[in-house]
Amino acid sequence: MKDLLVDEFQHAVADCLIRHRSVLDVLSKFQEANARVHRAVAKAVTSCGCIRIHAQRPQIPAHSTLRDLKALMDDHIEGELCESCREVLEEELGTQLFYLVALCNLFDINTFDLFIKENRKLSTLGMYHIS
Numbered sequence: 159m160k161d162l163l164v165d166e167f168q169h170a171v172a173d174c175l176i177r178h179r180s181v182l183d184v185l186s187k188f189q190e191a192n193a194r195v196h197r198a199v200a201k202a203v204t205s206c207g208c209i210r211i212h213a214q215r216p217q218i219p220a221h222s223t224l225r226d227l228k229a230l231m232d233d234h235i236e237g238e239l240c241e242s243c244r245e246v247l248e249e250e251l252g253t254q255l256f257y258l259v260a261l262c263n264l265f266d267i268n269t270f271d272l273f274i275k276e277n278r279k280l281s282t283l284g285m286y287h288i289s
């Protein structure tokens with residue numbers, strides 16, 4: 159079922175991608191979408207104020223194990239997105255997803271297979287994956 163939904167989305171993206179078919183267009187639109195995601199988070203902080211970012215160097219006690227880090231590391235977000243900011247962020251993330259899948263299409267990469275590969279890496283490497 160989930161694989162069908164991902165495949166259906168990938169086909170829909172392929173059908174929609176007529177005007178920005180060049181890999182250069184897709185790459186630049188993907189990057190623009192990424193910037194808009196950052197902008198949505200920044201506006202939630204600076205315009206709306208529903209969230210705040212309070213970042214500082216993590217205080218990691220000596221002799222902490224790698225497993226301890228998960229509890230010690232902070233996301234630096236205070237508060238929760240209001241409905242309006244969540245809507246904007248979801249919209250921008252959706253656009254980013256669209257162009258990610260468009261890139262997959264251009265290079266004949268099946269998006270669902272990509273999910274499976276990444277999930278396998280997570281299962282195998284756990285917290286050692288990416289970082």
Ligand SMILES: [Zn+2]
Nearest residue numbers: 206208240243
């Ligand atoms: Zn807000």
